[in-house]
Amino acid sequence: MSFFRVIMPATIDHLGDFIASLSRWLQQQGLAAEKIGRVQLAVEEALVNIFRYAYRGKPGEVEIRGGIVEDNRFVIEILDSGAPFNVCSLPQPDVKSGLRERKLGGLGVFLIRNMVDELVYRREGDRNVLTMIVAKSNGRFSSSRQKVRAGA
Amino acid sequence: MSFFRVIMPATIDHLGDFIASLSRWLQQQGLAAEKIGRVQLAVEEALVNIFRYAYRGKPGEVEIRGGIVEDNRFVIEILDSGAPFNVCSLPQPDVKSGLRERKLGGLGVFLIRNMVDELVYRREGDRNVLTMIVAKSNGRFSSSRQKVRAGA
Amino acid sequence: MEIDVRKEAQAVVMSLTGRMDAVAAPQFDRTAADLLAQGDRRIIIDFASLEYISSAGLQSILALAKQLEDSQGSVILSNLAGPVREVFDISGFSLIFPIYDRCEDALASL
Amino acid sequence: MEIDVRKEAQAVVMSLTGRMDAVAAPQFDRTAADLLAQGDRRIIIDFASLEYISSAGLQSILALAKQLEDSQGSVILSNLAGPVREVFDISGFSLIFPIYDRCEDALASL
Ligand SMILES: Nc1ncnc2c1ncn2[C@@H]1O[C@H](COP(=O)(O)OP(=O)(O)O)[C@@H](O)[C@H]1O
Ligand SMILES: Nc1ncnc2c1ncn2[C@@H]1O[C@H](COP(=O)(O)OP(=O)(O)O)[C@@H](O)[C@H]1O
Numbered sequence: 001m002s003f004f005r006v007i008m009p010a011t012i013d014h015l016g017d018f019i020a021s022l023s024r025w026l027q028q029q030g031l032a033a034e035k036i037g038r039v040q041l042a043v044e045e046a047l048v049n050i051f052r053y054a055y056r057g058k059p060g061e062v063e064i065r066g067g068i069v070e071d072n073r074f075v076i077e078i079l080d081s082g083a084p085f086n087v088c089s090l091p092q093p094d095v096k097s098g099l100r101e102r103k104l105g106g107l108g109v110f111l112i113r114n115m116v117d118e119l120v121y122r123r124e125g126d127r128n129v130l131t132m133i134v135a136k137s138n139g140r141f142s143s144s145r146q147k148v149r150a151g152a
Numbered sequence: 153m154s155f156f157r158v159i160m161p162a163t164i165d166h167l168g169d170f171i172a173s174l175s176r177w178l179q180q181q182g183l184a185a186e187k188i189g190r191v192q193l194a195v196e197e198a199l200v201n202i203f204r205y206a207y208r209g210k211p212g213e214v215e216i217r218g219g220i221v222e223d224n225r226f227v228i229e230i231l232d233s234g235a236p237f238n239v240c241s242l243p244q245p246d247v248k249s250g251l252r253e254r255k256l257g258g259l260g261v262f263l264i265r266n267m268v269d270e271l272v273y274r275r276e277g278d279r280n281v282l283t284m285i286v287a288k289s290n291g292r293f294s295s296s297r298q299k300v301r302a303g304a
Numbered sequence: 305m306e307i308d309v310r311k312e313a314q315a316v317v318m319s320l321t322g323r324m325d326a327v328a329a330p331q332f333d334r335t336a337a338d339l340l341a342q343g344d345r346r347i348i349i350d351f352a353s354l355e356y357i358s359s360a361g362l363q364s365i366l367a368l369a370k371q372l373e374d375s376q377g378s379v380i381l382s383n384l385a386g387p388v389r390e391v392f393d394i395s396g397f398s399l400i401f402p403i404y405d406r407c408e409d410a411l412a413s414l
Numbered sequence: 415m416e417i418d419v420r421k422e423a424q425a426v427v428m429s430l431t432g433r434m435d436a437v438a439a440p441q442f443d444r445t446a447a448d449l450l451a452q453g454d455r456r457i458i459i460d461f462a463s464l465e466y467i468s469s470a471g472l473q474s475i476l477a478l479a480k481q482l483e484d485s486q487g488s489v490i491l492s493n494l495a496g497p498v499r500e501v502f503d504i505s506g507f508s509l510i511f512p513i514y515d516r517c518e519d520a521l522a523s524l
Contacts, residue, residue, distance in 0.1 A: 003211075004161060005159065005160070005161065005213065006158070006159065006160045006169075007157065007158065007159040007160075008157070008158045008159075008173055009156060009157065009177070012326060012327060013176050013177075013180060013327075014173060014176065015325065015326060015327055016172075016325070016327060017158075017169060017172055017173040017176065019325075020169055020172070021160055021166060021169040021173075024165050024166065024169065025161070025165075028165060034387070037355075037356060037387045038387070040356065041356070041358055041387075041391070044325055044326060044358045045358060045359055048326045048358075048360065059155075061157065094396075095394070095395055095396035096396055096399070097396075098399065098400055099366075099369055099370065099373060099400050099401075100373065102366060102370075102400060104363050104366060104367060104370075105363060107359040107362060107363075107395050108358075108359045110394075110395070111358070111359055111391065111394065111395065114394050164436060164437060165437075167435065167436060167437055168435070168437060171435075186497070189465075189466060189497045190497070192466065193466070193468055193497075193501070196435055196436060196468045197468060197469055200436045200468075200470065246506075247504070247505055247506035248506055248509070249506075250509065250510055251476075251479055251480065251483055251510050251511075252483070254476060254480075254510060256473050256476060256477060256480075257469075257473060259469040259472060259473075259505050260468075260469045262504075262505070263468070263469055263501065263504065263505065266504050
């Protein structure tokens with residue numbers, strides 16, 4: 001069973017390094033390129049929020065863990081030691097209005113929800129743990145994605 | 153005081169990720185491009201040996217730490233949990249003979265020694281720790297490099 | 305990300321290549337600010353070679369469009385496909401902008 | 415690393431671009447093995463666009479030269495400069511190979 005872990009400083013400079021390192025592991029494990037792109041988007045949004053809101057620019061680290069369960073489901077966990085925040089508690093943003101009414105911002109967590117099959121937040125000791133689950137096979141992925149989208 | 157740390161799986165696939173992540177930090181800290189190239193070479197040689205000899209292809213992790221002391225000296229530590237091995241104990245390889253007599257291999261640690269100002273090995277708990285020190289300013293770097301080279 | 309800027313008679317075309325992530329978005333903001341400062345009011349953003357966009361990229365494009373609206377200008381999109389198209393669709397951004405299949409079609413519309 | 419192979423009358427020129435690290439070296443080995451299989455015996459390695467080499471790269475080049483020596487062939491180097499040159503100097507590899515400033519000079523020597 002392959003297990004992946006990367007720990008790096010929580011700075012925007014390392015965003016690309018986090019994404020590159022995780023993506024390499026996902027590719028080795030045979031996740032399709034299209035799904036790797038979705039994970040990249042979810043992980044970027046989560047990391048940028050951690051750098052910006054959880055640590056507010058103060059020094060800190062982020063850990064990303066990867067594992068596979070039931071031979072088919074990728075479990076990706078993102079851990080930070082910043083301010084406690086339950087990402088899953090956010091209300092649905094406005095994705096309907098036109099140019100004039102649209103407010104800037106507020107799409108990051110919404111995109112995360114739409115890119116993964118399951119999203120779970122928990123506080124573990126002094127760390128935030130955000131768990132993303134993505135099914136490898138297409139069938140399961142599409143159907144559960146629909147479900148998540150409807151509920152988001 | 154800026155401190156850097158990266159932890160990733162000890163596999164050759166992540167060699168480039170380790171180097172990219174560390175180099176980004178070194179660049180942020182103002183180390184000259186030429187010296188970053190030397191650190192990259194020393195770190196690559198150390199990492200490849202850890203993947204190949206310390207872990208012998210078995211799963212494991214490598215940690216690279218970076219710090220700056222005395223405003224001028226970069227301290228880079230590479231930690232692994234593989235078989236104990238004092239890199240500094242190796243004899244000088246043959247760097248004089250011609251094509252026919254030259255043996256393949258045996259240049260990695262020699263290059264490490266020549267790229268850094270100081271190289272120190274220690275065992276810490278169940279980990280190997282290889283410390284590389286590189287001076288930021290040119291003056292000190294050249295002079296101590298000469299010293300190391302003569303002694304290598 | 306690379307940004308190629310081409311000035312045509314009817315509009316300026318910004319062609320994006322690579323990944324428009326949170327690190328790349330500020331680069332788009334700077335280029336867009338330069339164009340506004342030069343008096344350009346009609347901007348076509350061509351996504352033919354863009355392989356990735358995150359919310360930071362969306363915000364940059366929305367911010368540009370809002371600035372242009374104040375001065376009777378407009379942002380038009382072309383060649384939206386694949387994962388980038390999907391992000392525009394999910395976020396409802398596809399409804400905010402005029403979108404053309406090809407850059408030439410966008411130019412012809414002006 | 416990118417490897418560009420150009421067959422000239424006197425020799426084959428392998429031009430290396432980028433970084434020849436432990437991940438890239440096996441790619442060099444494969445290309446070199448192909449050339450040997452095609453009967454090429456004189457190989458010029460041009461380093462004009464190589465910015466980095468580690469011991470894995472040195473070993474690959476030495477291994478090729480050793481194979482060629484057995485069959486009366488040779489490896490010649492050109493455009494060694496900067497950090498790559500330094501690695502060749504420190505390791506004594508500069509003494510093992512004929513080295514020319516420019517690729518044309520290496521070709522002219524044959
Ligand atoms: N890790 C986090 N820690 C604290 N607050 C967060 C975190 N992630 C998101 N938030 C809050 O949720 C809001 C919505 O986040 P998001 O959907 O990513 O959009 P945006 O960052 O553009 O506002 C943020 O403005 C912030 O207030
Ligand atoms: N981290 C390590 N753990 C165990 N043995 C090592 C380690 N690094 C180097 N060695 C030993 O030292 C030798 C010389 O290493 P090196 O100078 O890198 O050249 P090469 O790897 O080409 O033999 C290796 O062949 C190996 O036996």
